[in-house]
Amino acid sequence: MLRTLGYPDDYARLPLRRLLAHVLRSDRQRLWSELRHCLSQSCQGCRLDVRLLCGEEQPRWFELVAEVGFDEAGQASIASGLVIDISRRKQGEQRAMVAAEYDELTGVMNRRGLTRRLRAILDSTPTLYCHLLLIDIDHFKQINDRYGHPAGDALLKLLATRLGNELRGRDVLARMGGEEFAVFVSELDDGQVMQLGERLRACIADTPFPLSSLATNAMQRQVDITISIGIAGLTPGQAQQEAQDLAIARADQALYAAKHAGRNRVLLFGQHEPSPEPQGRPGNDHSLNGRESD
Numbered sequence: 684m685l686r687t688l689g690y691p692d693d694y695a696r697l698p699l700r701r702l703l704a705h706v707l708r709s710d711r712q713r714l715w716s717e718l719r720h721c722l723s724q725s726c727q728g729c730r731l732d733v734r735l736l737c738g739e740e741q742p743r744w745f746e747l748v749a750e751v752g753f754d755e756a757g758q759a760s761i762a763s764g765l766v767i768d769i770s771r772r773k774q775g776e777q778r779a780m781v782a783a784e785y786d787e788l789t790g791v792m793n794r795r796g797l798t799r800r801l802r803a804i805l806d807s808t809p810t811l812y813c814h815l816l817l818i819d820i821d822h823f824k825q826i827n828d829r830y831g832h833p834a835g836d837a838l839l840k841l842l843a844t845r846l847g848n849e850l851r852g853r854d855v856l857a858r859m860g861g862e863e864f865a866v867f868v869s870e871l872d873d874g875q876v877m878q879l880g881e882r883l884r885a886c887i888a889d890t891p892f893p894l895s896s897l898a899t900n901a902m903q904r905q906v907d908i909t910i911s912i913g914i915a916g917l918t919p920g921q922a923q924q925e926a927q928d929l930a931i932a933r934a935d936q937a938l939y940a941a942k943h944a945g946r947n948r949v950l951l952f953g954q955h956e957p958s959p960e961p962q963g964r965p966g967n968d969h970s971l972n973g974r975e976s977d
Contacts (some may be wrong), residue, residue: 689738909947913938
């Protein structure tokens with residue numbers, strides 16, 4: 684433990700206060716809450732996973748196991764316990780979470796990961812105004828039929844990268860399945876999210892994809908791809924599952940209308956008429972000017 688926390692081997696002892704000083708602030712608050720609950724209920728012990736700052740390394744996970752002794756008056760008189768290194772276990776859990784919540788092909792979140800992230804955001808700030816964008820590649824089947832499925836898979840990866848480069852760090856990009864993607868954004872009004880949708884559409888339509896990177900036996904050619912986008916807002920204050928289901932249904936309706944209107948366009952749910960197909964790449968004079976830091 685001394686080595687892990689950066690103390691010399693001949694350090695006389697490690698007082699509890701020094702150990703607690705290494706606990707990350709957010710985990711320390713959880714620890715105090717757990718201990719207060721333990722004492723108020725006269726519990727004899729508690730367990731908690733926390734992260735400790737270990738010298739120059741990244742924080743590592745430890746399990747704290749505490750036992751509390753009480754005197755005849757029922758007052759806590761002594762505490763003892765163990766500090767167990769569980770960093771390997773947490774790494775395994777992290778790998779399992781990545782496998783469960785991220786798309787193996789493109790590296791972006793899958794539907795399950797999107798649902799978890801959306802739930803966490805709505806639970807923490809239920810009044811936050813958010814939008815869901817559903818994105819579908821136009822005529823994607825023709826790519827698979829003409830160039831083969833490996834080329835189609837390569838295109839999906841390139842497209843995910845290109846879309847991700849247009850988003851902020853706090854935005855969420857997910858692959859819903861097949862050639863359909865979703866983007867979840869917050870703190871944008873309808874006009875701003877429409878500008879974002881137009882920029883996503885343009886970043887795909889305005890720059891052809893190099894065919895040589897899509898199939899190993901292809902000649903030096905390029906293929907043009909377009910996408911259609913349907914957008915819907917999540918109503919603040921609704922139950923999380925209800926808000927998500929309604930947004931997906933409405934964004935899907937808007938996406939269907941965009942495709943029915945000729946594809947390669949963006950449509951917000953509730954628009955009476957789809958906007959005319961834009962020419963060229965829209966300007967970046969709004970709050971989503973490329974990738975921003977959190």
